[in-house]
Amino acid sequence: MRDLEVGQVVFSKCGRDYGKAFIVVSLEEEYAYLADGDLRLLEKPKRKKYKHIQRTDEVIQRLKQKLIEENVLDAEIRKELKAYLIKTSI
Template structure:
């Protein structure tokens, strides 16, 4: 899967590793193979997880508010990410 199909703020599920089955938001697209993901709990915004795209199940949902906040460089908190993920579960 190419990074052109991905967006910051997109919902993903880890399919491999110790995070398997957990939901995250993409917070940064590194290149065509890697993204940085965070959930605000175990993976906070100040220390996001670098993950291969092939190890993620990409959900067809981009959270517009998370996308706008991250792209505009506005302050976004870990508690906001947690709250939004809890709404989606």
């Protein structure tokens, strides 16, 4: 699965959402499903091929556990992504 895991922060490498940060919410054979809690909600995640995703080493463990239990809100995804982007921009 291309070294991706649920709860991992990734960036889009192409398309209209180029450069945008997402959280991996689920994985399939050749696709990852991504959400940002804003335009791409958990109810309708973005489906992207692995080659169109730039992975990071950041896995948000709180979100990972909640995503596995299917007990996470879009607001939590927005909050964690915002915190990650602020942390990495310093």
